Amino acid sequence: MSEARRRRLLVLLGSLIVLAVALLASLLLGSHALAPSRVLDLLLHDDGSTEAAVIRGQRLPRTLLAAAVGAALGLAGAQMQALTRNPLADPGILGVNAGASLLVVVAVALVGVTGIGFYLWFAFAGAAVAAIGVYVLAGTGRQTATPMRLALAGVAVSAALTAATQTVILLDQEAFNEFRFWVTGSLEGRGWDVLLTVAPVLVVGAAVALAISPALGALVLGEDTAHGLGVRVRRTRMFAMLAITVLCGAATAAVGPIVFVGLAVPMIARHLVGHDQRWVAVCSVVLGACWLLGADILARILVAPQELAAGVVAAIAGAPVFVAVISRRKVPAL
Amino acid sequence: MTVSVEKGLVAPGRRAGRVTLRWRGWSLRFRVRSVLVLLGSVVAISVAAVIGLLLGELDLSFAEVLRALTGRSSDPLATYFVTEVRLPRVVTALVVGAALGAAGAVFQNLTGNPLGSPDIIGFTTGAATGALVQIIVVGGGPTAVALGALLGGLGTAALVWLLTRRTGLTGQRLVLIGLGVGVGLAALNTLLVARASLVAAQTAAQWLAGSLNAVLWPRTGWTAVAVLALVVPLCWLSRPLSMLPLGEDVAIASGVPVQRLRTALVLLAVGLVSVATAATGPIGFVALAAPQVSRRLIGVPSPGLVGSGITGALLVLVSDLLAQHLFSPTELAVGVVTGTLGGAYLVALLALEWRRSR
Numbered sequence: 001m002s003e004a005r006r007r008r009l010l011v012l013l014g015s016l017i018v019l020a021v022a023l024l025a026s027l028l029l030g031s032h033a034l035a036p037s038r039v040l041d042l043l044l045h046d047d048g049s050t051e052a053a054v055i056r057g058q059r060l061p062r063t064l065l066a067a068a069v070g071a072a073l074g075l076a077g078a079q080m081q082a083l084t085r086n087p088l089a090d091p092g093i094l095g096v097n098a099g100a101s102l103l104v105v106v107a108v109a110l111v112g113v114t115g116i117g118f119y120l121w122f123a124f125a126g127a128a129v130a131a132i133g134v135y136v137l138a139g140t141g142r143q144t145a146t147p148m149r150l151a152l153a154g155v156a157v158s159a160a161l162t163a164a165t166q167t168v169i170l171l172d173q174e175a176f177n178e179f180r181f182w183v184t185g186s187l188e189g190r191g192w193d194v195l196l197t198v199a200p201v202l203v204v205g206a207a208v209a210l211a212i213s214p215a216l217g218a219l220v221l222g223e224d225t226a227h228g229l230g231v232r233v234r235r236t237r238m239f240a241m242l243a244i245t246v247l248c249g250a251a252t253a254a255v256g257p258i259v260f261v262g263l264a265v266p267m268i269a270r271h272l273v274g275h276d277q278r279w280v281a282v283c284s285v286v287l288g289a290c291w292l293l294g295a296d297i298l299a300r301i302l303v304a305p306q307e308l309a310a311g312v313v314a315a316i317a318g319a320p321v322f323v324a325v326i327s328r329r330k331v332p333a334l
Numbered sequence: 335m336t337v338s339v340e341k342g343l344v345a346p347g348r349r350a351g352r353v354t355l356r357w358r359g360w361s362l363r364f365r366v367r368s369v370l371v372l373l374g375s376v377v378a379i380s381v382a383a384v385i386g387l388l389l390g391e392l393d394l395s396f397a398e399v400l401r402a403l404t405g406r407s408s409d410p411l412a413t414y415f416v417t418e419v420r421l422p423r424v425v426t427a428l429v430v431g432a433a434l435g436a437a438g439a440v441f442q443n444l445t446g447n448p449l450g451s452p453d454i455i456g457f458t459t460g461a462a463t464g465a466l467v468q469i470i471v472v473g474g475g476p477t478a479v480a481l482g483a484l485l486g487g488l489g490t491a492a493l494v495w496l497l498t499r500r501t502g503l504t505g506q507r508l509v510l511i512g513l514g515v516g517v518g519l520a521a522l523n524t525l526l527v528a529r530a531s532l533v534a535a536q537t538a539a540q541w542l543a544g545s546l547n548a549v550l551w552p553r554t555g556w557t558a559v560a561v562l563a564l565v566v567p568l569c570w571l572s573r574p575l576s577m578l579p580l581g582e583d584v585a586i587a588s589g590v591p592v593q594r595l596r597t598a599l600v601l602l603a604v605g606l607v608s609v610a611t612a613a614t615g616p617i618g619f620v621a622l623a624a625p626q627v628s629r630r631l632i633g634v635p636s637p638g639l640v641g642s643g644i645t646g647a648l649l650v651l652v653s654d655l656l657a658q659h660l661f662s663p664t665e666l667a668v669g670v671v672t673g674t675l676g677g678a679y680l681v682a683l684l685a686l687e688w689r690r691s692r
Contacts, residue, residue, distance in 0.1 A: 163673025319518025
């Protein structure tokens, strides 16, 4: 076994262990202090008690959702950075967050405050429409959407959408009050209904994204090289965009805009396992899940019995980690 | 004086005329298109500035404005509106726009990435954090908020400098570290707003949208002086700056002290962004869009300082006019308009450019 391969396997194994620990910790920790054995018992048998309801109805779906959303964002980020060949490309660059935000505030302004089950659909629609708009713009003319075009188009569309969102929240106090909590990206009160709504979408998106990793890895080398290696450039790009939109749209719909996971996780993954896109993608899935789970655990225990938002914690606690990794090692090129 | 015109190839398939003026030992060589675009922008700025002075709660004629400006008006109300309300507003719009445009050009050249604008790599966010702490935690007035923003921006720059001190300040590292710091601070801002009282949060949201609604003279003067003090040395560095996008080796071989130049440029540009943000709140997207728009209008590969500054000034000034009068009497925040206008304009420009490039 080669040195590089052994290292990659070790990294993957290590991150899987971290993920397992994080999953367990997320189930055990919370405002209801319960013994680990009791928690495991309740997970296996529903005895109808309040504690069972807390564990099975709240902690379990919340934990699974945090892992799923983190994994989706990590994977989407990895494929996004490969697709645009820009290590600064965050899935948010597609306008996903901006589009979702706009439709959520518009929904609140028009219909009034309802709840996450209702915003979810607006957020997903907004994310999808924004992303499609970005692709259409970037694909103008005969050439396909090149990386630089995609980034520029995304930034331009996002700026316009963000400005529209700001207009609404400055005019409508209720929309602003609802928006300022939604935008923090929280897992509070997300139950089975949210998880089951987004899970199928996330699974399909992840399957497509992972399946095209080898082709995307070839695309990183340049369009001509990829073509020479037998990659269908246009089709790969299309599938990549589709998968990224679906993953980010569903993730944002479920918990609100989470920044940074999609940017930092793939970058760290690339530091750890090198440039093979297949490994980067797989590691980003695992590390993304760890990252958001860890953030959600911190969010629950830092100011207990109150809660912080996982999205805010993911960014504030993640930033030093990210800066440390970047400062210590050679800057990753793509 | 002799004039010679050459037709050179600038980009494949694109012809650009260059004109050289010679007079004794002096010569001035320039591209016709650059000069035309810059002149056009200056004319547009003048027109917009005059409109800004004419319109408002009290519509005035051109002659009245002229009299008020020269201090010969008999109408004290007109004099008050022109010199105390509208003039500082127009001046602030121009100064802040130019500062943001020039700073954006510096960062985009340094990082070789149009996404490397100070909006995205954290310096504006740091200024916002300083201001939000003042608004939400301390509860200070406008001057305290401006000082908070200034300190926040400079503090962020100091932090980024400390973090990159050991490893050296390359463009890529600046972007990445700035990005990491910026995202952390942005989350902190979100948290501050989410945990504030609704009233404080709304004040914060208004400040965050960027606004020229309450700018008055003494502060406008300070802003202008500070921006001027930063822009002059920046212009002096603009020639070596234009070497940086060619690559570090080429720049070093041409006698540019790359490392020192980068540090000086970053400090000056961060200073500009901080001063601008302190004056008006974060006016989004100007630092990103102005250099990109300018370089496309002029038709050069990397954005120049002067062009970006002028484009930024025009963008903010026109946006502020629209913010004031579009839905009058409701005044919009200027940042909202720069976002919409700049975003829409950049979208149109990109679509046009890409459609042509088949």
